[in-house]
Amino acid sequence: MIITLTTDFGAADAYVGIMKGVMLAIAHDLRFVDLSHEVPSYDILRAALVLNSAWRHFPKGSIHLVVVDPGVGSQRRPLALSAGGHIFVGPDNGVFSFILKEPAPNVYHITDTGLFKVPVSTTFHGRDIFAPVAARLASGLPPASVGPRIDDAIRLTIPIPRRSSAETLVATVLQVDKFGNIMTNLRREDLVKPFCIHVGGQEIRAISSSYAEVMAGVLFAIEGSSGYIELSLNKESAAGKLLLQGGAEIKVTLEV
Amino acid sequence: MIITLTTDFGAADAYVGIMKGVMLAIAHDLRFVDLSHEVPSYDILRAALVLNSAWRHFPKGSIHLVVVDPGVGSQRRPLALSAGGHIFVGPDNGVFSFILKEPAPNVYHITDTGLFKVPVSTTFHGRDIFAPVAARLASGLPPASVGPRIDDAIRLTIPIPRRSSAETLVATVLQVDKFGNIMTNLRREDLVKPFCIHVGGQEIRAISSSYAEVMAGVLFAIEGSSGYIELSLNKESAAGKLLLQGGAEIKVTLEV
């Protein structure tokens, strides 16, 4: 059984390894795939985006464990979800916002303390609650048996492009990747031609079809692998050059 | 069979992957779990702490390979240990200091050169000595067959809180984690009330029970997931704010 992991734990400490040890002690034949452990500390939106970019590519039945959990030790609920043929485990803080948009998700509040590693610490529910529950779900425990079904799981307000006037759209930078590609919340269908993206004193009027077709040094827009429009430079960091990061706003004018 | 890995090799070079390749060439059905490869170069205490935080959570019979090895190529001994139902492989330099405190550890000096990958380099015993021995132990080789039993393995002096006067305890920072939590060498039992931890011009007089119960910006003490008292800030780096790092001393006053 495949379990993916997404956390803000970083690579220096053994926290991720500890969770894997706890899971292997429950279910011997697990295969782990790390999605990212470099989510910025407490960055729930980023964790939701990482998960959203990846889960669909795994075989049905995979379990996706997310531990970005600034509310650890508080009353925030631990959740198990089933949606799209996959299972998800993590805190009720918005990390599953995209999953909750899938058709007919089933969301369960994990209340069966018999599934936990005891004593449950107040600082590391990844080890004591989420990992043991994920391992038991991987061993065949039905999600419905972890606790009551709920329908009020927390959803982040994912920013969508906002029309500030008849001819102006305000887009938001969702994140910047390792190459400096700037992922906006624009979709191809938002950019009915003719359009103009205004950014860093430059104007972009077309969606390019590949990195390689654009000359070095020329900023361009492209549909990224997650389906969002990204602003990029060929073999250079667009985000580094424009000094843009997640949350920045970008003006788009549309001809009306 | 599960093999965990703890090194100071970092993620950029292929050193860790090479060790895994060597092991897979000996034993095909291994599962690897990385504990940390971001141990600071040559930092034996940090490697010992990483291992100590994690090994117990793995199934019995797991093998824990540690290659933080500033003495590679010298006369320092390669070791295999069995303790607590687990097996450990690595250099005799103190990385197993916590393991040696387990009841009745068996420690063996690896001398059977027939187990090595030849020719043995002088710079990469992880590849040529430790990985092949770990893989053979995973395949069922008894630890006792790698070489003679010894009882003088090197132990680091792990700093413990020091009483500098009847009412004063001097604690030491063991390490700082990715979130900026400051792990001290204090245990809950060291802090008989009333106590006062003096740090960065602030005073802490209680052990909090969760991150979430403390207001932003207020420094607090909490029992961390490894059982040591940690100094933390809610959603902020305590170490960054106090400019503290491993080895720093912290004064604690106790009422007498």
Next chain:
Amino acid sequence: MIITLTTDFGAADAYVGIMKGVMLAIAHDLRFVDLSHEVPSYDILRAALVLNSAWRHFPKGSIHLVVVDPGVGSQRRPLALSAGGHIFVGPDNGVFSFILKEPAPNVYHITDTGLFKVPVSTTFHGRDIFAPVAARLASGLPPASVGPRIDDAIRLTIPIPRRSSAETLVATVLQVDKFGNIMTNLRREDLVKPFCIHVGGQEIRAISSSYAEVMAGVLFAIEGSSGYIELSLNKESAAGKLLLQGGAEIKVTLEV
């Protein structure tokens, strides 16, 4: 079946995890070993060096997937190679330069679009072309069936030491590792005695046999684990001290 991965994707984004998901959806029993995902963006030589240092240590039949692909979306060819009993998959841009020096490599241009994940994006061939092909090769697809055999795959000019006069050799720094060891393109056989490496105002006249035999602070040369001569300091970063990085030239004088 073992698949190793070498990319410049970094650890923050889910790109590597996505490729693993795609592969697991095709072949359930894969084992992944990460060689490095910290290849500097677009650094083909570094990717070639990472692969060269590692592949030989894996069992025969292993598949080595390399996605350092600045030409993604252009006409650069996707390749599958078999050489030395191993299989390699990645872009035709020089990442396989060392593999192409193996005896009788078979190189195939991947043209069977039926093997791809559709629709094929222009920005992420790792996900849409290389990962699916690697997974199918792992499932037993013969390399020869992915497309026509070619014999003009791109080879980087790997710098070799250059004789600038009868008694002078100009060596090049290939890379610097995490410990600050400076890997040159010199081999032991280039350094017929008496020789003198001139670097940072210092002179090195011997090849040391281990890190441990050299006093702290004294720069020395040693045969590294990949067979190249490296310049090192005991428990200190030679590259940091000399401010040298990949591409730097180093003068060696030989007595004639």
